[in-house]
Amino acid sequence: MADWVLEETAVVDVLEADRPHRTGAYVILDDGVTVVDPGAARGIPRLVEGIRALGADPGDIRRVVVTHVHLDHAGGVGTLVRDLPRATVFCHPRAAAHLADPGRLLEGARAVYGERLERLFGAVLPVPAWQIRAVEDLGRVAAGRHALRLFDSPGHARHHATVLDERTGGLFTGDAVGIRYDPGFTGWPKAYGLPTTSPSAFDPPAMLATLDRLERLGAVAVLHTHFGASPPAEAFAFTRRGVEAMLRLLDRFGDRALTERDVRRAWEDWVREDLEAQGLGDVDLDPLGEDLRLDALGLYGYWRRRREAAGSPAAGPGS
Numbered sequence: 100m101a102d103w104v105l106e107e108t109a110v111v112d113v114l115e116a117d118r119p120h121r122t123g124a125y126v127i128l129d130d131g132v133t134v135v136d137p138g139a140a141r142g143i144p145r146l147v148e149g150i151r152a153l154g155a156d157p158g159d160i161r162r163v164v165v166t167h168v169h170l171d172h173a174g175g176v177g178t179l180v181r182d183l184p185r186a187t188v189f190c191h192p193r194a195a196a197h198l199a200d201p202g203r204l205l206e207g208a209r210a211v212y213g214e215r216l217e218r219l220f221g222a223v224l225p226v227p228a229w230q231i232r233a234v235e236d237l238g239r240v241a242a243g244r245h246a247l248r249l250f251d252s253p254g255h256a257r258h259h260a261t262v263l264d265e266r267t268g269g270l271f272t273g274d275a276v277g278i279r280y281d282p283g284f285t286g287w288p289k290a291y292g293l294p295t296t297s298p299s300a301f302d303p304p305a306m307l308a309t310l311d312r313l314e315r316l317g318a319v320a321v322l323h324t325h326f327g328a329s330p331p332a333e334a335f336a337f338t339r340r341g342v343e344a345m346l347r348l349l350d351r352f353g354d355r356a357l358t359e360r361d362v363r364r365a366w367e368d369w370v371r372e373d374l375e376a377q378g379l380g381d382v383d384l385d386p387l388g389e390d391l392r393l394d395a396l397g398l399y400g401y402w403r404r405r406r407e408a409a410g411s412p413a414a415g416p417g418s
Contacts, residue, residue: 101126101149104328105267105320107245111149112326113142115171116219120283120326122171125271126150127264129243131161135262135271136324140175140221162242163188164249166273167259168197169297170208170220172324177201177224188226189240191251192233193258198226211298211396234260250313254306256297261313268319270331275309277338278325278390285386287379292329292337293370294345295390296397303342303401310339344369345398349405357402363395 100112100119107128115122115138124146125135132155137146147157160183165173168190176198180186190198197204201223209216234240236251246265253259255274262271270276280291294306314335321334348365367384370391374380384391 101152104322105264105269108264108267108269108322109149109153110322110327111146111153113138113145113149115139115142118284120281122324123326124149124324125322126153126155127242127245128153128155129245130241131159131243132157133162133164133240133242133245133247134160134179135164135247135322136166136172136273137163137175137179138172138324139170139219140178140223141219143175143178143221146175146179158183160186162186162240164240164247164262164271165190165194165198166252166261166271166275166324167191167256168194168201168204169256169274170204170216170223172273173198174220174223177226178222180226180230181224184230186230188231189234189247189249190231191249191258191260192235194260195231195233197258198231199228200225207299211393239265250316252309252313254302254309255295256300257302261309263316263318268317269322269328270313270316270318270320271322271324272313272334273324275306276313276321276323276334277341279323279327279329279334280387281326284326285382287382287386289379290327290329291374291377291379292334292341293387293390293394294338294341295325296345296394296401298393298396298400301397301401303346303398306342307339310335310342340373344373345394349398349402352402357399359395359399362399362402363392366395366398367391 110123127133234249240247249260252261252275277294321329
């Protein structure tokens, strides 16, 4: 599936884990082809098909821009550019080393996904160092008439950038401005949004600061990798609402020792309450199951780091 979202810009559904409307790679057709967040290696054949469906030649891919190197966003970059010597991969400065040598990235991902890793994402190939260009905060990538400006966007990950197309006003947000759960993914009657954490580096105060910065850009549309376009006011609101709720949950626990299960139960309870408040109270949480697990891991990891920084015991039994 490939759908136009803005001028010369389309989203291609790469069917992460064979689920529709879960992960989208964005394609800009001007001065060749530019791809933003191509997704995992398993989805690269679908991305190629989608580019052809748009009337373009995948061999004309000139630029690949990654918001961050987590496998569902950039695990397929090495596969994509393997036979594209003219293509340049643009990324946050902290992401460049992981693209060239994904060993540590894979080690961390395997700790989260275990034996499911390759089945979910496919093989992760290194990107030749000569094809990688690190882009500093506020740096631009020229894509024909489209000037893509990158913004350092910590919170989900320290190596995260968001990308503003200054021609169209589209803001490619990766995981910095939450997940838009499309009805095509959940089966629910309308879209729903939540922030998304990462198990090792989630930083809620940094994410809130990132939201404040990005909101001031005046984007026309927030283009989520997961999945599709949101009105900016809506996307910033649901992400901020969820992050603030996460911080309140931790404050409510006070000084007592926690387990990951404690955090997950509390987060799932809040999500159920929020679904009710958003008019979705009768839906099944199963489509969000893996994400809620990862959210709890990220929030629990943040709690542990905060406790350790304060000199307190980091975890209770059964964690």
